[in-house]
Amino acid sequence: MLALLSGSVVLLIVWFLVAGALPALRDGYLPRLLFDEHWQPGSARDPQFALMPMLAASVLVTALAALLAAPLGIAGAVFHRFYLPKRLAVWNQRMLELLAGVPSIVFGFWGLTVLVPLINRLHPPGQSLLAAGIVLALMILPTIALTSQSALRSVPESQLLAAAGLGMGRFATVFHIALPSARSGIGSGVLLAIARAVGETMAVVMVCGNIAKFPGSVFDPVRPVTATIALEMGYASSSHKALLYLAGLILVLVTGALTGWLAFGKRNAGEVS
């Protein structure tokens, strides 16, 4: 019953998005989302509604963030579990939990005032795919590190003992025993983080530059779907609003499919051993 309640929340949200997007679907905007070249819904002369660059931006920003954060987070968790003395480990964990609770707006503000000027010196304008990726990576790092830590903690003591009894060093124990054993826990942590990264809005909108074009390099500005919703929802007229709902719906479906696919792949890989 309670499970059904949880499940029904999803249905409710999807239904609500569909209802919001319905006018746009009815008026045949879907092909325009796919095939238009620019995003200029407010233009009186030539309104265009290209969603693809924004979906691409969502995917790219998330991928970059995951690529930056996953190795760091997992390596940090290994250090936490196998190297750090317990007394210090507790503090490390406390700090990570704190980092997990920093509001996104603080990250965004920090990104815009500290990170963007740095990147600007390398390659203007600074607000870019790279900036958004780094800020997002910082935001999801604690999630990855904390879930990896708990996954590593749940590696059975008996296996670590077995490794020690066979004279295996820490490196081999970590890579051959602990990490494979914790793989599924770490994987679901990374998935959780990816889902969070795709949906993140407030921090990204401040550092990504918000230009709805396919980026040519990491220094180019991009505009993820959520940034568009955040920037325009409050100001959109009715048909524009329906389009934004449609964009949100597509994002949710794409993310759902992506995480579902990753999770499925993970499950299959898990069955081998």
Added chain:
Amino acid sequence: MTSVSSCSSNTSCTCGGLSLSDVSVHYGNFAAIREVSLTIPDCQITALVGPSGCGKSSLLHAMNRLTDLIPGCRVEGSVRDGVGRELTDPSLDVMSLRRRIGMVFQKPNPFPHSIRRNFEIPLREHGVSRSDLPDLMEKSLRDVGLWEEVSSRLDESAMKLSGGQQQRLCIARALALDPEVILFDEPCSALDPLASAVVEEHIAALRGRVTVVIVTHNLAQARRLADHVGVFWMRAGAGTIVEEGPAEVVFASPSDADARYYLSGVRG
């Protein structure tokens, strides 16, 4: 690697015993065992018996420095190998020590990988070349009588084996490293009698090839296996050895009163 050869017979054995003198193990303020002295003869089977909580496992763990892993655990005294090297020396390379002194635990603990990977991971760690792996694995599996049972499914998960098979796999995995000593920490207590008998049979077969130290609660098993016996008992709040000697002597006429009661089945 060091040329540790397996011995073909008792007389030419070079695997090396251990000699412990005044070994104490403390966990924080708690003394688990106090001032234990024990000689573990070459290539024989030494059984450590005694009631639970007397520190038998602690002593075993001290012999290959697994005690290092326990925060707050302190080992005092001296543990020397066959050529007289001090094993408690902090500068000793613990990893190669543990290779020379292997361990098999109470609960079978194969890695949750394929049977093959269970050999590959530790052997590669100790620098055995990839091309030597299949032969070593087969030899070790034959030594524990597992080869016929698993040779067709080496790439399946080790976790799918039965408990007895898993334990024999763990013995084979330890054997593959070509150790001088193998420590068995109640290797049969988590197994059913039939599996237990098979495992015991293969431990017995190790006599003359490696030095075996086995902790067991099963006195009958100790009688069947042991060449040499140490009896543990609680003295002044800590475990210690109250009787030590060749099996036939200790079982026939123990000099310590507690040991006598324990071995005769009256106490313990």
Added chain:
Amino acid sequence: MKSPVSRRNHRRFSDLACGIVGAVAASLTLVVLGCIVWDLLRLGLPHLSWLFLTGEVADGGRSGGIGPVLVSTVMIVVIALAVAIPPGVGCALWLSEFVRPGTVPARAITGGVDLLASVPSIVFGLFGMAFFAQVLGLGFSILSGGLTLACMILPLLVRTTLTALQSLPVDLRPSAAALGLTQTTTIRKILLPAALPGILVGVTIGVARSLSETAALIFTSGYATRWPDSPGDSGRALSVHIYDLAMNIPNGAAAASASALVLLLMILVINSFASFLAERWLRRYHS
């Protein structure tokens, strides 16, 4: 075969390298956090005072305090937790104890929960505004905000509780059953207490996410800065207040930083309290 000495050096090197990489990764995270917190301290600390914590919001937030905002924030988070924990834990229990994994209903619910986890927070905000505020007629209220947040942290609670339940020893269930315990008793007396530390971790993360959420609350709990009388009132959450100060109010950075410091402090206190509880619990039951 390599000589034991080179083997030993090689292993020492790889162990050390592994440790160094880990240390760098861990400290990099902490250094960046340090930078952010230092910035907040530099800007916000001079602005902090008892009056700031208890006073009313004045001049758009640039002067006065954040008293009513704090009260609203606490109410929103409490409502979110009260509403989300029972179905979250229930759903996880159902998934781990009552259905076989891999069956259609289990997959449907797991998939749904995962989908819910990937819904952007701004979509939750729009949903909350449309459903709780308008359809259910709760209006801009602390209740709407709390319910919206509850939807948002629900998947998180399900996931962490599920992980906690699944990592319990498998033989707990048969051993309880062997003692003639009913499944309800097993769950209530054995499984839930054993999984409690894990559940607590989920709740802690949920609280942190609720506290730091902006997008879902702007549209639901609203913008009002007066003292809330009841959950039916509109009340501005701390994160929304920070957002407004940082984005809409010129020269609001000092007050924004001070508010962010307060928020971090709240999270620190809650985390410490939760881990204290978990530790006590572990000591009581596991040793």
Added chain:
Amino acid sequence: MMKSAPLLIGLSVLSLFSGCSREKREIIILTGSSTVAPVVTDAAKRFEATHPGVRIEVQTGGSSRGIADALSGLATFGMISRDLKADESELTAHRFAIDGVGIILHQTNPVTDFSRQQLIDIYTGKVTNWKELGGPDAKITVASKAEGRATLEVFLGYTGLDSADIKAGVIVGENQQAIKTVVADPNAIAYVSIGAAASEAAGGTPIKLVRCDGIEPTNENVAAGKFPIMRPLQLVSHGEIPATARDFLDFLTAPENADLIESHLYVSLSK
């Protein structure tokens, strides 16, 4: 379900109860522009202090939301920071303040003046280097506002451009983001609320407001109607306005409350 049922009931009772207690009071609801909301919030607080029994709810969400909520009757007033459009003529606008929109540059940028044509050239990508304007040899980073923002519409109105003509390097949302963008990039140009920019600049932020068509971007010039880019801040209503709401409207435009508007750096209409 069993566990959560009493909880849900409790919550609904609570909300009913709070609904009851609210009905005794008179409520004015205002929703809309995030630019207007802070100043109206402060005014509401002062109004409530002198009018016990009246409660004023202020919610943000953007000008379009203000229009929609006023039309649907959800809000007593919508708050907007632009002029009403032709298709919004059912609504009545009540202007209470003016906000100038000025061009900002980084403090280190030597350029001090723009003509309307120069702005058009920059924002349509005809001029891309500061050299062409007498500045350093550096690429111009053009910051523009997101679609639908009132500031963008005001800027478009002044330049006569369509939003599709604008070739921006960076798109920003709120005023503060535009200011931070210029701080972060010495070669950026942006347009923001004059009051916000002037107060940030006075607070030490390294930005400067520059002249447009030779007119200094000051609130005095905006008040005098000399500065060319500006927008009204107004409340909009649909149909009959209740008496208390009318009182609040008068209160907002009363000279003795002009200090509230000025403290938020807008130009009060009462002077």
